[in-house]
Amino acid sequence: MAETSFHKPVAKIKRKKSLAQRLSENKAVQQSSAIVLPVLLGVVIFALWQTQVLHKMFGTDVFTLPLPTKIASLFAQNLPAVWINSLATIKAAGLGLLFGSILGYVVAILATFFPDMGKGGLYLVGAFASIPIAALAPVMNNWTKDVSSTASVRSMVSKILVVTLVCAADMTLNAYRGLTEVKPYSEDLMATYAASKRKLLFKLRIPNSVPYIFTALKVSVPASIMTAVVSEYFAEYIVGVGREIRENIVLSQYSIAWVYITAACIIGIVAYALLMLAQSILMKKFKPV
Amino acid sequence: MANAVMERSAQTMDVESKEVEIRVDHLGVTFQDNEGNDVQALTNVNLTVHKGEFVSLLGPSGCGKTTLLRCVADLQEPTEGEIKVGGKTPREIRMAQKFGFVFQQPVLFDWRTVKKNVELPLEMMYQTKERRSKRADEMLEMVGLTNFANHYPGQLSGGMQQRVNIARALGIRPDILLMDEPFSALDEFTKEKLHEDLLRIWSKTNKTILFVTHNIQEAVFLSDRVCVLSPHPGRLSAIVDITLPRPRTLDMRETPEFNELVRQVRDSFEGGSL
Structure with a gap:
């Protein structure tokens, strides 16, 4: 009983790192995220702009800020x-x-x-x-x-x-x-x-x-x-x-x-x-x- | 005991029969510190180094050993006294490119490959491309870096960089090799390897070597004579003949003779031992 309770935490520590940690350490993910993240930001801004959310946020209209x-x-x-x-x-x-x-x-x-x-x-x-x-x-x-x-x-x-x-x-x-x-x-x-x-x-x-x-x-x-x-x-x-x-x-x-x-x-x-x-x-x- | 005395006198005679390479005569160097006070880096240094001799300048930091070396190389002007190298002034020898200087840091140019770094001084001497290339290959083989000829300095370890530094200095076939604490930044293992390399190269080429160090064991192991410098003001306080036979091997460091010489050098520091 004592042995198993001793081993269990060790096994837990040896478990692989969390998904987020593994992703952030992965070279391929790092490289692709350097491109994907800015593109994603661009897409989000484009969407806000095209749907005129941006216009509402800044109190402007499609005449001064065209779509x-x-x-x-x-x-x-x-x-x-x-x-x-x-x-x-x-x-x-x-x-x-x-x-x-x-x-x-x-x-x-x-x-x-x-x-x-x-x-x-x-x-x-x-x-x-x-x-x-x-x-x-x-x-x-x-x-x-x-x-x-x-x-x-x-x-x-x-x-x-x-x-x-x-x-x-x-x-x-x-x-x-x-x-x-x-x-x-x-x-x-x-x-x-x-x-x-x-x-x-x-x-x-x-x-x-x-x-x-x-x-x-x-x-x-x-x-x-x-x-x-x-x-x-x-x-x-x-x-x-x-x-x-x-x-x-x-x-x-x-x-x-x-x-x-x-x-x-x-x-x-x-x-x-x-x-x-x-x-x-x-x-x-x-x-x- | 009698044996030791005989050996000693034999060596002294041997040295006397040799040609004088470097003669330092009443050398003094004074510079001003930040507050404008005169600081005597070196005072009244007299030293004669013979052709083919391996002489160490040993002392703690601030004793002026590097200053002395730089004066010999004409990288610094003495304030008093004079230096003659082979009967000429240090400037004449420097302009004739007869000095090989190994700095404490490798000072390799990052934009040149290892081989191109070794070729640099040969370019300065307007040697042809073929001769430069051949000589650089020879030098790299001597220091065991043939496989790294086309690497860039940033890809090499500190010990390898220092070997390139030595190869570059020897490539120009200098009459005199001046070394300023070349191994002080290296680990023990690399240092021992380079000590052996240096002695092997020296015995093959028979250069005159002036070697600056703050390591007593290193000075005793490598040198024919150890010049002990003391600080405040920097001065030459003793010259100890190293009577160990050549070729020197690393296990000689364990012998009582070696330890006795180390003790003798340590005792000759003025103003307390290190």
Whole structure:
């Protein structure tokens, strides 16, 4: 009798973990839940939206917040116009991102080569990064008004410049860390090989900065699209996803405005997905810092 | 007893007949602490290391042993005195890439494979791709990591990383190997294995080795001579000849001779034993 009562609890302890615990520890469940849960959230929101529960919750109507099905059908109907405007936004964001990242990286390299000036320069860049886009865009419009006699060209240059400055600041601050925060003793190690400053840059600093470049891009890819959209509000020439959102809200055409909001979201998500893809290909070689 | 004396004098004669590799002359290093006070890291250090000799710098933390090693490698400037390496200044030797330096940490580059890490100093010497590859393979074979050539450092254990570190330092065929507590972060088993490896490699290549450690047993087991440094201010307080025969084996650590030498080294610390 005593023996059985002694054994019973032991057997109970050895019993498998609870279902919830086993599920949360299962690799396959973990991986699939990373996709299933967000999708589920999206479906729930879609359902609330389509059934107008969302409208009741926020005290709005289908005119200011059109139903998803209506947005989708209008999106399909206006596809050529959406495509032209999206291309303008992608061009401003993409070129600005490219120029800004290159400019930012070059500034970071200069700051590493001239540390005395570099430290002060980085404070300046940090201050630059905190200028609101809404302040930068009108200033840039003004500065670029003599660039070309064609309004579409001047506006595009202005937008690209705003995106460039925003992305450059982000890249400089991150890349500088990547170029200078090397493993302890690695600079001493290179010194024992009589490495020149140039060798030190190419063999140690630049490879070390690669993960930091991606850290910068994770912020500046979405930021470049946001910046392009916002600078379109202020641009002289009427084109781009951001400008269409504004124009249509002004004209109380909320459904069309929502079509362009959707387009902006798609551009952002696709750009981020491309970045993640590039990172997984380039960075699989070594573990990031 | 007479036997021991004879052995000792024989070795002393042997050392004297050898060429001088490193000569440290009245070396002093002073730096300023956070409050701006002068701190003497090293004062009046005189030391002669001969070609092919294995010399340990032993002492507690803060005794300046690493500072001394860094001065020899020209990673740090002495404030007083001078160092000559093979009749030249440490800078000339460093610029000629004659030093192999093994740091306390492996300092491997995460973005390079094990083999590419070993090839790094050879790239710096503008060696051809074929020569680099051949040399790196040889070195990895010597430290027993041939199968890990294409792994990345993050995939290796601490002991294996340190072996890559040693392979990289030896790959450039340095005249002088400077080692800064290379095994202090490793477990006993790995450490013993690497001690044997190091002695085997040293006996094959006959490098001059200057080895920094705070472990008395390690210093006695590996070295021809142990230089005992004492702190506050950092100074060379004694040099003990290690008369154990070579090749050294791990079971020599159990012998009375070994323990006697360990006691002798411990007694030579100034300002109390460790």
